[in-house]
Amino acid sequence: MFAYFVRRLLYVLPVAIGVSIICFLLVHIAPGDPLTAIMPVDATAEEQAAMRSAYGLDKPLPVQYAIWIGKAATGDLGKSIATGRPVANEVFAAVKNSLLLAFAASIIAFPIGLFLGFVAGYFRDTIFDRIVTGFAITGVSVPNYWLGIVLVIIFSVNLSWLPSMGAGPGGSGEWAWDYAHIRHLILPAVTLAVVPIGIVARTVRALVGDIFSMDFVQALYAKGMRHSDVLKHVIRNAAPTALSVMGLQLGYLLGGSILIETVFNWPGSGFLLSNAIFQRDLPLLQGTILVLALFFVFMNLIVDVAQAAIDPRIKRS
Amino acid sequence: MTQTPLVEFENLKVRFKGERTVHAINGLNLSLQPGEMLGLLGESGSGKSVTLKTLLRLLPPKRSELEGSVRVNGTDIMTLSGNALASYRGGDVSMVFQEPALALDPVYTIGDQIAETVMRHKGIGKTAAMDVALDMLTRVRIPSPERRLKNYPHELSGGMRQRAMIALALSCRPKLLLADEPTTALDATVQIQILLLLRELQKEFGMGVIFVTHDIGVAVEVSDKIAIMYAGNLVETGTTRDVIRNPQHPYTKGLLAANLHGVVKGERLDAIPGSPPALEEPPHCCSFAPRCAFAEDRCRSDLPPVTDLGGGHSVSCVLAASTTTA
Structure with missing residues (x-):
């Protein structure tokens, strides 16, 4: 098991390097000169060139990449062009908020998704199955930023139950575990949870339905197992796949919540990313994408290792 | 009679x-x-x-x-x-299925699958049930039965899986x-x-x-x-x-x-x-x-x-x- 873990860890290295190159290139290939955003319109060619060399933008791309990745390895992601603050600090604070939101959404989504999926798979082709499937498809299909706006209209504007913006009272950046802060978490977390509920429910439904139609289930009954014993076997069989779907969903929640974070003004990585894009803040953009991508790689690693730990069919040696 | x-x-x-x-x-x-x-x-x-x-x-x-x-x-x-x-x-009454690869639960060990049946029918503890499982695997003449107890179905050959299936079916006599x-x-x-x-x-x-x-x-x-x-x-x-x-x-x-x-070659059967x-x-x-x-x-x-x-x-x-x- 330990050897498997080490081997998987070694595989991560080339993936991480590849990811960093793609992050870097994407940002540089994208149209738009970062300097136009911060330079005055009437800046002279000399002033522009000076600024360009100050940020190292006049060097060839491979050199720029080498400098950037060398610094990144030591935790220095450069300074934001827009604010002048270190990118690492900004990204760290934002990722912390995003993680909070992603975990909150997962805590809502995974139990509900697992439960609905299991029951729908168990009662396949019944009215309950159809309701769950319908709900799951709707959840996956409805644009979640639109759903977020609708929830804001209902719960913030009409009912005034919950705040619609920010991560705490008075727009303070610091998170705290009290009701005043948790209130801010509810709407974005619920909105964000809808898609993973649908995806987890659909996957688990198909999974459980398939497992119940497998021969070994009949063989379990044939050897005198009770219904509850059979359910235990089915759950154990479904667990590895369900786990991997949930792990990947957590990764998506972290990186894929740009729109939700924008709708709710949640100071997370998605929010930071969209600001960085609009301000053409190159170092910030690069740094945020890199951290998110590496987190995704890391999530995949965790899922693989966890799956190998609970599924004997995955070769560990 | x-x-x-x-x-x-x-x-x-x-x-x-x-x-x-x-x-x-x-x-x-x-x-x-x-x-x-x-x-x-x-x-x-x-x-x-x-x-x-x-x-x-x-x-x-x-x-x-x-x-x-x-x-x-x-x-x-x-x-x-x-x-x-x-x-x-x-x-x-118990049954041996056609496809042992499909009839055994893929994520439970052979030993566990036999033992859970024995525990269910004989009302004995896990250790005693494992002993029965080992005895049954020996009786169906699976090579190195102690090791097979901890094997998963996919780790056995087709013939061994069917032997394990027979051991399972006969475990409660x-x-x-x-x-x-x-x-x-x-x-x-x-x-x-x-x-x-x-x-x-x-x-x-x-x-x-x-x-x-x-x-x-x-x-x-x-x-x-x-x-x-x-x-x-x-x-x-x-x-x-x-x-x-x-x-x-x-x-x-x-x-x-x-x-x-x-049958002569070339003639219809x-x-x-x-x-x-x-x-x-x-x-x-x-x-x-x-x-x-x-x-x-x-x-x-x-x-x-x-x-x-x-x-x-x-x-x-x-x-x-x-x-x-x-």
């Missing part, structure tokens, strides 16, 4: 409802004495597997309609439910073992080993066995008695010797002729012409008549009578009836 038969089917009828109705079993009468090994023969769709599943009450209750009675050791199993049914399954084409999924060389093993264990444990196969050679090899099914009913039954030496039903004769012994009937209607005449070279008008108008030829040999055909009465 007024011993209670181990298994007794009395006019069993099984229908499957659905988009179309299928009359899978049509009035089956069959009995088996304790310690007997019965080979149940027939082609696909003749109702062999349905018969076994009926015995374990494994047919989907919502889609199947059953009539007639099935008694095991004198108990009417149609009335079993709940805990009584659960302890009957695997305790009194059932009085009746059902084997549903247990060698079909195996290599030819492994097939014969498994057959001999089953035969040996059957003698050792003194249990009754119903062995389903479509391979008449396999049936002859292992069974005391043979029952031949066609379109959901028995056409001929008797001791293996009687049926093979003196087949009465044209279908049995056809099956015996349809083998590869003495002696196959039975036609294909089995659709079972959407219950039979009102001999189901085999459309394929039978000896069919007469009365075969197409009435159900064939069952003729007892003595010594437990009976056949359901007008031809046999006329030779005995004449």
Whole structure:
């Protein structure tokens, strides 16, 4: 098991390097000169060139990449062009908020998704199955930023139950575990949870339905197992796949919540990313994408290792 | 001999409802004495597997309609439910499936799967149940049985998996073992080993066995008695010797002729012409008549009578009836 873990860890290295190159290139290939955003319109060619060399933008791309990745390895992601603050600090604070939101959404989504999926798979082709499937498809299909706006209209504007913006009272950046802060978490977390509920429910439904139609289930009954014993076997069989779907969903929640974070003004990585894009803040953009991508790689690693730990069919040696 | 038969089917009828109705079993009468090994023969769709599943009450209750009675050791199993049914399954009667790779749970070890059955039926602890599992694996002569306890099904070869499946089925010492084409999924060389093993264990444990196969050679090899099914009913039954030496039903004769012994290359094989009937209607005449070279008008108008030829040999055909009465 330990050897498997080490081997998987070694595989991560080339993936991480590849990811960093793609992050870097994407940002540089994208149209738009970062300097136009911060330079005055009437800046002279000399002033522009000076600024360009100050940020190292006049060097060839491979050199720029080498400098950037060398610094990144030591935790220095450069300074934001827009604010002048270190990118690492900004990204760290934002990722912390995003993680909070992603975990909150997962805590809502995974139990509900697992439960609905299991029951729908168990009662396949019944009215309950159809309701769950319908709900799951709707959840996956409805644009979640639109759903977020609708929830804001209902719960913030009409009912005034919950705040619609920010991560705490008075727009303070610091998170705290009290009701005043948790209130801010509810709407974005619920909105964000809808898609993973649908995806987890659909996957688990198909999974459980398939497992119940497998021969070994009949063989379990044939050897005198009770219904509850059979359910235990089915759950154990479904667990590895369900786990991997949930792990990947957590990764998506972290990186894929740009729109939700924008709708709710949640100071997370998605929010930071969209600001960085609009301000053409190159170092910030690069740094945020890199951290998110590496987190995704890391999530995949965790899922693989966890799956190998609970599924004997995955070769560990 | 007024011993209670181990298994007794009395006019069993099984229908499957659905988009179309299928009359899978049509009035089956069959009995088996304790310690007997019965080979149940027939082609696909003749109702062999349905018969076994009926015995374990494994047919989907919502889609199947059953009539007639099935008694095991004198108990009417149609009335079993709940805990009584659960302890009957695997305790009194157990089953070896066709595909051990599919019939074993892929994420539980062999030892756990045997032990959970033993724990369930014998009410003993995990350690004692594991000892039983090890003993059973030794009895089915799996190489290095201690290691196999901790193996998962995918880590074993096909032959070993089937041995493990047999160990599992026999772990609670059932009085009746059902084997549903247990060698079909195996290599030819492994097939014969498994057959001999089953035969040996059957003698050792003194249990009754119903062995389903479509391979008449396999049936002859292992069974005391043979029952031949066609379109959901028995056409001929008797001791293996009687049926093979003196087949009465044209279908049995056809099956015996349809083998590869003495075949000249380039010549067509002696196959039975036609294909089995659709079972959407219950039979009102001999189901085999459309394929039978000896069919007469009365075969197409009435159900064939069952003729007892003595010594437990009976056949359901007008031809046999006329030779005995004449």
